[in-house]
Amino acid sequence: MIATLDTTNPDTFINYLTQPLAQEERVASDIVTPIEYLIAQINVGQITFSPTCIASAAHMSPTKLKSSISTEVWRTVALDALEKFRHFQPGWDGLDASPPEPLAIEAAETLCVFLTPFSHQRRPRVSLDAFGVPTFVISDGELYLHLTVEIVDGLPVLAWYAEYNGTEYFEDNVAFHNDGLPTELLQLLLA
């Protein structure tokens, strides 16, 4: 499976893990990178090599490797949650809970991609509120962030309320494009 792994250069190794697998190497249509393969193997209890072994082979620290894997796990968990939310019906959480707008789920999925590279503490929990709004929450002791994705006039907009170092930050109706996070939000996540 890891036949083409370059064991001498950590950068090449990371590159290998995150690049799409060749079609003939794929074991399932939804597994497109080696790291996803590793995670899938871990998830079904079929893993035959430990992260320590791989790290050793690639001269990469186990911590760095673990961090890479957990990043992918977060994204997978977040996207899985959004996929479930997509199918929620009215009353999914109490009699009057609203289902999400499909466009809001799609925008939230894109947001997940942009949030994936952040450190563990800055990767939010994804949930759906009673109004059917996809919501991302961070509460790591330093930063409190409540970030939502809504559709206004057919376009995705973000709103967030945050507290950092005793200061409040609030933005509403911030246009969300597919080219990255709004600067103000990025600054909070990097704080």
Add this chain to the structure above:
Amino acid sequence: MTCEKCRAAYNEVGDEQKQTAERMQDVDNGRPCPCEEHCMSDYSAGPVRDEETIHFLLTEPQALTQDGEIDPTIFMQMYRSGLSSLREGASLREYELTMDELIETSRAAKNEDRSLHSILEFPAGSVRFNEDASRFLCVFDTATAEKPSHVDLMAQPKNAESKTQMKKLQRKSLKKLRDLLTQTADLSELFDGNLQRYMKH
């Protein structure tokens, strides 16, 4: 202002475009929480006193952030039909029914399975008022035949200048409630530990 008006507002009779929390506020021309003085059904034990202990059941994984803190998103229901809770004196059966309903709702929505994480415990008076003595949440007696100790916590929708301002107030209130509710019931003591079977093992 009558008990009948409160019951009608709670039972969604009238302006169905509004959330229950809004209708409950409209009952007496915007006077905060007028229906706290009345019972929403014939099964209730009477209005909820400030000193009464309220229990709110937290379930996982829905209620927790990555770091194991309460996800404030779960409190958003206080702006809709209310946060279902149980008041002092509730029977074991009422807690069981609450958990069973939560589990069933999750399954019906094909959401993740729920288990009991903890029970937030607080006096009703602690969530009713802000530091400046203005009203924060209303604690309504909303007993049902099966759950005579049922209460609902509802926010008072503010008369904000704009939707944006309203959103900011809501978000701030969600965090405030989360920060307020820090005490939990001892599940090994409550009903001789009977509710622990709902916890993840």
